[in-house]
Amino acid sequence: MTDKMDLPHAQSPSGGWGSMKGMSRILGETVPSPAVLKSLGRQNKPKGVMCVSCAWPKPANYSAFEFCENGAKATMWELTSARCTPEFWEDEAHTVTALRAWKDYDLEMTGRLTHPLRYDAATDRYQAVSWEDAFAGISSALRGLPRESAVFYASGHAGLEASYLYALLARAYGNNNLPQSSNMCHETTSVGLTKVIGSPVGTIVWDDLAKTDAFFFFGQNPGSNSPRFLHPLKDIKDRGGKIVTFNPVIEQGLVSFVDPQSPAAMLTGKETKISDQYHQLKAGGDVAAILGLCKCVVEADDTAQGEGKAAVIDHAFIQQHTIGFEEFIQSCRDTNWAEIEQESGLTESALREAAGVYIAAEKVIGVYGMGLTQHTHGALNIAMLVNLLLLRGNIGREGTGCCPVRGHSNVQGQRTVGIAEKTKLVPLDKLKELFGFDPPTKDGMNIVEAVEGLFEGKVRAFISLGGNLVRAVPDQKRMEEAWAQQDLTVMVSTKLNRSHLFPGKQAYILPCLGRFEVDVQATGNQSVTTEDSFSMINASIGEREPPSDFLKSELAIVAGIAKATLPVMPGLKWDEWTADYGLVRDLIERTYPEDFRDYNKRMYDPGGFYRGNDAHDRIWKTPEGKAVFTTPGQLTSIGFRDAPGRYRLITLRSNDQFNTTIYGYSDRLRGLKGSRDILLMCPEDIAEAGLTDQQIITLVADVDDGQDRRLAGLTLTAYKLPRGTIAGYYPECNVLMPISHYDELSKTPASKSIPVRIKQNNIG
CATH class of the missing domain: 3.40.228.10 (Dimethylsulfoxide Reductase, domain 2)
Structure with missing residues (x-):
């Protein structure tokens, strides 16, 4: 225990003027219109927009400023004035291969994507394509593949309405391959x-x-x-x-x-x-x-x-x-x-x-x-x-x-409405009744199984509803190689990210509206809903003009792919659902009546409406009908033994980051800035290893599976950590973690205890 916390690298408390300066810097770099202040004023309030960052709940008795530093950064990042137009790809230096040398931050600083894009292998560039041609090309590729070889991934951002239809698309296509970002965290x-x-x-x-x-x-x-x-x-x-x-x-x-x-x-x-x-x-x-x-x-x-x-x-x-x-x-x-x-x-x-x-x-x-x-x-x-x-x-x-x-922001909610690879979590009988087709009953792939399928060549197509999966998963180098070998890659995105730079044989980037932007369909401006960490459902309605006339909503994109790909079925009314999202909420309520009673009526309740939780009421839906005490069979949660020279690596997110989105190079709350290529280590371990503070080192994964996993060019930085524990940034350190290193029960990648060794540069 630390009575007086010695924080040699922390320069300021959380919040305060440091938070204000952090938001001001992003405001200056993204240069959104002055209307961004209005958007922030509506954030996390009834008839406003729920934050696109984390899933922390929204109080019914909200304050005047119901947003935080990271939420404001995410909002300004989305509402940037910068645009990544088709002309970007005409620059001689902007081939896909050349862009692989860019930093994650620099890719996103190109701004909002404005047009649907298709990869052209002959020029190694993306080119603008019409929505009709994009949907037709995706449809042709999907229909030519074995049904179990396609994966439908969701990042946790899309609203409940688009997520429900996305899961329906996958099952009508013929599989339950619906991994989600929850597979990698919770x-x-x-x-x-x-x-x-x-x-x-x-x-x-x-x-x-x-x-x-x-x-x-x-x-x-x-x-x-x-x-x-x-x-x-x-x-x-x-x-x-x-x-x-x-x-x-x-x-x-x-x-x-x-x-x-x-x-x-x-x-x-x-x-x-x-x-x-x-x-x-x-x-x-x-x-x-x-x-x-x-x-x-x-x-x-x-x-x-x-x-x-x-x-x-x-x-x-x-x-x-x-x-x-x-x-x-x-x-x-x-x-x-x-x-x-x-x-x-x-x-x-x-x-x-x-x-x-x-x-x-x-x-x-x-x-x-x-x-x-x-x-x-x-x-x-x-x-x-x-x-x-x-x-x-x-x-x-x-x-x-x-x-x-x-x-x-909606990682929990997507699971609630059916984005799940395990069939026991989904009322398949209700889907059959509502839509008139037989949903597949075989469990699908989670993230680990999908990545392993990529490595083995069994997965031939990946549709990504948001996210930056190539960058987010373990075994990054192997992932980059395998991702590009697929017959089809489709990314629904708002900005460029590293996953776009390893296109499949056919590859599309489909730009979508942000949550703050008006989503006008046949029945007017549409609302979308999300579920927070406390099982509360909240609605968002955008008011900002989209950055381009060529963007579609996430729901419209899902429906467009579905309509082009699936055979005509009387129960699948993609055009009607796109015209009125309230009809989709009616379907969600019919599918999950206990959780979504009076859905359309309650979605603007201050603080959201509670969909319920049996354990909160001491109703234990375990096989035993009671809460279970667990007797541990071991006293550690890691799956390897300590050994001389072997360290436990923790991957961290910085204060200037949301998942794989990098806002900059300041980690103010740890007193670090200027670079993400660092390794934190306690002074005693540095001395014992014969190393020195600020030395440039290489980390090597200590896993005996025939793969060489290493990350070079890291600056060793003395930091207050326990002996044997070291820390570096996510997602950069993902290159060190094998896809086989995961929680034995859930297969969640074990990013908080990776076995590694330190090599001095040019040695070992």
Whole structure:
């Protein structure tokens, strides 16, 4: 534990003037029209537009400025005045091959795409194509392929309406190959939580934030990834609550915060200290750390009962609602502190201090991000957090619960309306009834299986509804080569990205409207809906003029591909659905009546309408009918052994980044700037390895599978990290991770503990 947090690289608190400067820089670089201020004023409010960045919920009692630094950056990035027109490709230097040398940032700075494009291999350039010809070419390629060889990927951005039709397109085409960005981040949540509490999503609602006594954070960074969360964190500190954080990296958003919406705080620089305790456990040490907390709770309960005092554990709740309790608490008693300290990287006294906060708090919310999910035993991490919450009945009553923090704005909602490769998650019988065809019943491919299919030559076509998949997945070099060997690649996009630079034999870029832009169809300007991390459904309606007359909405693009590709079926009314998105919402309600009751009537409710969560109401839809205590078979969530010279690599996102979108080269909240080609390492490890701060090194994956995976040209940077844990940026470090390195239960890539070795340049 760190009492006085020594942050040699952090130069300012989260929020405050630093946040304002960060937004101002993006404003200057993107040069959107002055109307962008109006758009920001409508953000995350009823009859406005839901943020295109993260999926943090929208309060019913909203403030005047209901956006954060990252949300504002994403908005300005989308509303840029820059345009990437067909003339861009006429420049002699702008061949696809030449553009591969460009940085991700520079590709996106070319601006919004204005026309549908088709790759021309003879000139190695994209050329403008009509929508009719694009749909016809895509249709011809898809119809000529074996049905199971095509994949329909979704990035997590498209609204519920387009997502529902996209899933329908894939199934009417003939497969369930519907991987989604959740496969790369929170699929561990979907699978892991379902196994232990019967819910694939978090259990809290907005009001719980104001009623909890303590937050326990694991592997989540609100300062960069969900800054609007900082306001509820400040609120709990103002009312005397506690926040305890477990994270290998000290993240400034969990250290201190200056509220940019408070004139007094901005004038005085008054900071709110966020974490009462900050525990830098080693990467993959969460299982041991949480077991240590549980061990303290069990010991405190044993002592209390022995002395005739009130129980610490909620035995009535456990007896009524759980199974596996006795076996689990026996493992708590049997595991010794030496093992826990060794595997967690934390001391017994530190864990006892943290457990003291948990025991003293009547109501606790457990918060986590990809620091828990992206390990080879990530599902065990989540099960352990649920164990901790169950011990004191901290699920299913107000002010308590499990709170996974999602990234993409509609990543959770897309799963809700059918973008899922597992047929058990989709009411196929209802689809047959509604649309008059037999949906395929064989499970489709998730991301890992789709990438493996690419490597094996089994996947011949990839349709991407948003995203930058080539850059986002593991094994980047192999992915680039395999992606370009496909018969067809189709990317629905707003800007250029690296995935466009490895076109298949036939390749199309289909430019789409942004969420802030008017979407005029036959019945007028259309609304789209999304689902946030708290299972709330919110509507957006755009008001900005599109950057080009040649753009189509995501829904219209999906319908256009479907209409051109699929045989005519009376139940598939693509033109009618494109004309009126409300008809699609009616279909969603008929398909999922319990979740979407009175959908069209409620979609503008302030804060959204709640589609419900059984675990929130202590209804456990597990096979056992109860919440499940999990007895761990190991004390680490990594799938490899430590060895001399082998390190655990964590991949990070910077403050100037949203997933693969790079806004610039400032990581203000870590005090880093100017480059993303860095490797963070603690001074003790640097000295022990015979290296020096600022030395240029090469990282090499320590995986024995015959593949050479390395990343050269990294500047070694001394940083406050646990021994044996190092850190570098995502997506650059993805080149080091094999596609086979994933959570054993969900197949989520294990990006938070990659085995690597360090080579000095020109050596090894």
